[in-house]
Amino acid sequence: MHPMTANIRLFVDHPLGKAQSVPLDRDQANYIFAVMRLSVGDQILLINGRDGEWLATLNEGNKRSGEALCLHQTRPLQTPPDLWLVFAPIKKARTDFIVEKATELGAAAIFPVQTDYTNSDRIKQDRLQTHAIEATEQCGGTYVPQVHDLTPMKKLLDTWPKDRHILFCDEAKVGETPTPINTLPRGKWAIFIGPEGGFSDTERARLSAHPNAHSISLGPRILRADTAAVSALTLWQMALGDWI
Secondary structure, three states: OOOOOOOOEEEOOOOOOOOOEEEEOHHHHHHHHHHOOOOOOOEEEEEOOOOOEEEEEEEEEOOOOEEEEEEEEEEOOOOOOOEEEEEOOOOHHHHHHHHHHHHHHOOOEEEEEEOOOOOOOOOOHHHHHHHHHHHHHHHOOOOOOEEOOOEEHHHHHHOOOOOEEEEEEOHHHOOOOOOOHHHOOOOEEEEEEOOOOOOOHHHHHHHHHOOOEEEEOOOOOOOOHHHHHHHHHHHHHHHHOOOO
8 A cells, every 4th residue: 555545534533733653553453454465654544533634644553452543633623413213123123223223313312212113122332332433434424323221211212402403204104295304393303213013102292292202204104214314314414414
């Protein structure tokens, strides 16, 4: 790899700035020097979710440790719209997919919730956070959404912010004419996606009655939870987000 061709992006939990030295841990050094076969003097791009993207030179290293030196900022921090994704975890691979695509599509925060019909009663929050980091590295983003730990949906709604709207993707509305999302108010939002069995009648009633909720249909067919999450995020970004 030519030292002026930096096509590897790496997330580091370390401040980034002009002439800042950045240590690489064992896993990062192994990836850079053993897997990608870079050498001292080559350049990489660094992000930390706070300071934008920086071009850095590999100062030293081997497959066990290393150090990079920041040269200059290549991209400022680009924060997404204030949009949360609230979803019920499903099968492992499909939950991973939801977190990955929510990151790529610009969710600011991701909230797995326990619903009446949620198939899983636990998640590995740290693993899902790693998926969000890897998705940010790969999609060219500079902001990493926080993946929160699994929370009962009732508890989340009990403390719901008064200024945050809810986009309730209601499978019971399948076949109805979809509400044009661009007619909804701008501001802080959260998209609610139910589990494979859908929201229970009690949950649907509470969401429908919530003063901040806007119930919508996602079209004439019932979508799988992971498809629904991607579809709703895309529609919202096209109408109210940073795609316009």
